Amino acid sequence: MGEEATGGEAIVVEGLGRRFGSFDAVREVSFAVGRGEIFGYLGANGAGKSTTIRILCGLLAPTSGRARVAGIDVRSDPEGVKRRIGYMSQKFSLYPDLTVEENLDFFGGAYGLSGKALARRIDELIAEVGLGAQRRVQTRSLPGGWQQRAALAGALLHDPEILFLDEPTAGVDPASRREFLALVRRRVRRGVTVFLTTHYMDEAEYCGRVGLMVDGRLATLGTPAELKARHVPGAFFAVRAGRRAELLALLPGLDGVLAANPHGAGFRVRLDPARLSAEGLAARCREVDAGVEIEPAGSTLDDVFLQVVAGGRA
Amino acid sequence: MDTDRARDGRPGRGMRFLRRTMAMAGKESLHVMRDPRTLYLALGMPVVLLVIFGFGVSFDMNDVPLAVVDQDQTPASRSLVASLGGGGEFEVVARPGDARGVDRLFRTREASAAVVIPAGMQAAWDRGERVPVQVLLDGSDGTSASNVLGTAVGAIQAESSRRLAERTLGQGGGGARPLSARVRLLFNPALRSAVFFVPGLIAYILYIVGVLLTALTVARENERGNLEQLFATPVGRVEVLLGKLLPYLAIGVVQALLVLAFGMVVFDVPLRGSVAVLGLGTMLFLFGALGQGLFISAITGSQQVATQAGALSSLLPGILLSGFVIPVETMPRVLQWIASLFPARYFVTILRGVMLKGNGLDVLWREFVALGIFSVVAMTVATMKFKRGGS
Numbered sequence: 209m210g211e212e213a214t215g216g217e218a219i220v221v222e223g224l225g226r227r228f229g230s231f232d233a234v235r236e237v238s239f240a241v242g243r244g245e246i247f248g249y250l251g252a253n254g255a256g257k258s259t260t261i262r263i264l265c266g267l268l269a270p271t272s273g274r275a276r277v278a279g280i281d282v283r284s285d286p287e288g289v290k291r292r293i294g295y296m297s298q299k300f301s302l303y304p305d306l307t308v309e310e311n312l313d314f315f316g317g318a319y320g321l322s323g324k325a326l327a328r329r330i331d332e333l334i335a336e337v338g339l340g341a342q343r344r345v346q347t348r349s350l351p352g353g354w355q356q357r358a359a360l361a362g363a364l365l366h367d368p369e370i371l372f373l374d375e376p377t378a379g380v381d382p383a384s385r386r387e388f389l390a391l392v393r394r395r396v397r398r399g400v401t402v403f404l405t406t407h408y409m410d411e412a413e414y415c416g417r418v419g420l421m422v423d424g425r426l427a428t429l430g431t432p433a434e435l436k437a438r439h440v441p442g443a444f445f446a447v448r449a450g451r452r453a454e455l456l457a458l459l460p461g462l463d464g465v466l467a468a469n470p471h472g473a474g475f476r477v478r479l480d481p482a483r484l485s486a487e488g489l490a491a492r493c494r495e496v497d498a499g500v501e502i503e504p505a506g507s508t509l510d511d512v513f514l515q516v517v518a519g520g521r522a
Numbered sequence: 523m524d525t526d527r528a529r530d531g532r533p534g535r536g537m538r539f540l541r542r543t544m545a546m547a548g549k550e551s552l553h554v555m556r557d558p559r560t561l562y563l564a565l566g567m568p569v570v571l572l573v574i575f576g577f578g579v580s581f582d583m584n585d586v587p588l589a590v591v592d593q594d595q596t597p598a599s600r601s602l603v604a605s606l607g608g609g610g611e612f613e614v615v616a617r618p619g620d621a622r623g624v625d626r627l628f629r630t631r632e633a634s635a636a637v638v639i640p641a642g643m644q645a646a647w648d649r650g651e652r653v654p655v656q657v658l659l660d661g662s663d664g665t666s667a668s669n670v671l672g673t674a675v676g677a678i679q680a681e682s683s684r685r686l687a688e689r690t691l692g693q694g695g696g697g698a699r700p701l702s703a704r705v706r707l708l709f710n711p712a713l714r715s716a717v718f719f720v721p722g723l724i725a726y727i728l729y730i731v732g733v734l735l736t737a738l739t740v741a742r743e744n745e746r747g748n749l750e751q752l753f754a755t756p757v758g759r760v761e762v763l764l765g766k767l768l769p770y771l772a773i774g775v776v777q778a779l780l781v782l783a784f785g786m787v788v789f790d791v792p793l794r795g796s797v798a799v800l801g802l803g804t805m806l807f808l809f810g811a812l813g814q815g816l817f818i819s820a821i822t823g824s825q826q827v828a829t830q831a832g833a834l835s836s837l838l839p840g841i842l843l844s845g846f847v848i849p850v851e852t853m854p855r856v857l858q859w860i861a862s863l864f865p866a867r868y869f870v871t872i873l874r875g876v877m878l879k880g881n882g883l884d885v886l887w888r889e890f891v892a893l894g895i896f897s898v899v900a901m902t903v904a905t906m907k908f909k910r911g912g913s
Binding site: 265266267287290291293295296297298299300301302303304305306310313314315316317318319320321322346362 | 538541542544545546548549552553556557746747748750751752753754755756757758
């Protein structure tokens with residue numbers, strides 16, 4: 209306790225590994241997260257996201273490598289880590305038969321808080337997450353998005369330096385997801401570091417940096433813009449067409465087309481602008497389908513994800 | 523715990539331990555109060571069981587329906603029948619002409635015992651010959667049959683020895699018999715079932731409810747993912763277990779008092795010994811039962827398995843191996859060994875000893891030691907098996 213992290217790193221992970229029997233859930237993962245950063249940890253189910261987060265929260269000992277969280281080694285002092293972090297697990301982890309207030313009261317006690325200080329803290333947090341009218345409602349009768357906000361309040365009771373959110377918005381409607389992320393970003397502005405796992409790529413766009421896990425390995429790491437430039441360079445276009453079959457036969461063979469994936473009523477096409485311009489693409493497409501429409505489209509982390517996963521498996 | 527003082531406004535270790543444990547206990551109490559099933563199990567079931575066992579299940583012999591086949595029809599045979607019906611144990615419900623009629627009465631369950639008095643009994647008696655009197659019993663209910671047998675044979679022998687005394691000592695009757703046994707039952711002179719049952723019932727109820735409720739509590743949190751969240755806080759496993767234990771310990775004490783009061787008021791069961799000794803035994807037993815429940819909870823992980831394991835490991839030993847219904851001494855050696863592994867048998871001995879005989883620790887210390895050992899082992903194993911985080 210009392211040991212401060214050197215420099216600006218909130219989390220430092222070096223060669224981290226976790227083996228279950230003969231299965232390597234996490235292998236040789238290394239990265240660092242700066243203070244006040246939102247770090248997104250992406251990957252398919254079973255890619256090792258939750259295992260990593262559980263190691264960092266002191267819930268699971270690593271079988272190889274090292275991890276320091278808030279300057280504390282997770283292997284030698286997991287309890288020290290727990291006092292400095294807030295954790296929201298995948299499942300809704302408040303007690304459904306207790307009210308919002310009772311849940312917060314309990315978790316406050318679990319962190320050793322009590323009396324007036326705790327009561328004040330609960331009032332602040334309930335106001336922050338906007339559940340003032342629901343504080344005496346059993347959490348089981350709250351809608352999903354509100355449950356998540358209540359759980360967030362529970363993870364913030366002891367004013368943690370680092371917040372670990374394991375798929376916090378899974379199964380929640382888009383509007384509630386946005387509200388939830390707004391709350392998280394407000395905390396980040398106050399200096400809290402956030403480590404977030406998700407498989408919503410739009411959520412990942414909010415992150416300062418993103419690490420992508422494939423089969424237990426950290427396949428790539430960088431800001432969303434860096435990842436797009438690195439893995440899916442070129443320009444994206446949405447191609448809408450009536451005659452899909454003909455275009456499907458044509459597009460992949462064109463010189464300068466890097467990728468053409470079916471998308472909605474048409475295709476998402478990625479071009480190497482040096483070899484094929486948008487006009488060139490339009491001209492070639494009209495040869496088989498006069499009614500084709502072509503619009504520029506931005507790249508997304510979905511494209512990165514598909515590219516990296518396909519690359520990792522090839 | 524040496525840093526119990528507040529330092530820099532930050533509470534000491536002992537204080538934080540206490541706060542976390544109390545937070546767990548408070549939360550656990552809320553779960554109990556919000557869950558009707560738990561409440562029923564905790565407070566409704568003891569009353570239901572008391573009513574069933576106290577009123578319904580009884581080994582008391584009252585008005586056993588008796589069929590009499592009197593083929594003699596003499597003063598001697600009538601006297602014998604009168605002596606059977608006189609004690610209140612038997613009620614003569616039918617008088618079929620021959621033994622074949624008895625068979626039908628047994629099948630229709632109009633009678634469960636019969637006496638066949640052969641023709642010529644009076645004459646044979648007067649000649650000084652032995653007369654066989656046949657006793658028929660419905661053996662499909664083993665326990666009742668053996669009780670009825672004892673009573674019927676006893677009554678016939680009493681009548682027989684009275685006759686013998688009359689013959690040898692003259693017609694005057696009332697003369698001294700050569701030998702007579704005067705049986706006095708200690709501690710439960712009227713042989714009332716309730717006196718025997720209520721102490722056993724306290725053990726039985728505390729055992730199943732204690733094991734079952736605690737077995738469910740950790741499994742439920744594990745299944746819902748609450749445990750994972752709990753382990754991400756600084757709460758330690760001892761604090762979790764202790765916090766879970768306290769409310770159920772309180773429930774156990776309330777149950778014990780409830781059953782005890784009910785037994786004393788409604789069934790007139792005595793409490794001859796010291797309340798303190800009884801309380802000590804109850805606490806020790808509860809620790810053991812709760813430890814067993816927490817152990818099951820920690821190793822099973824799912825509510826369904828925990829319920830079954832909890833019920834199985836408390837119901838069967840609680841009713842069959844505790845001495846509650848079947849005396850442990852009459853069991854085969856192997857079963858006696860198995861019975862001595864479970865705390866219920868020691869607790870039943872303690873309860874009966876204290877309540878009925880007024881025994882103290884001087885007599886019951888072995889049972890207290892056994893309970894103590896079980897509690898310590900159960901709690902230790904439960905804490906060890908209750909791994910933080912899991913893997």
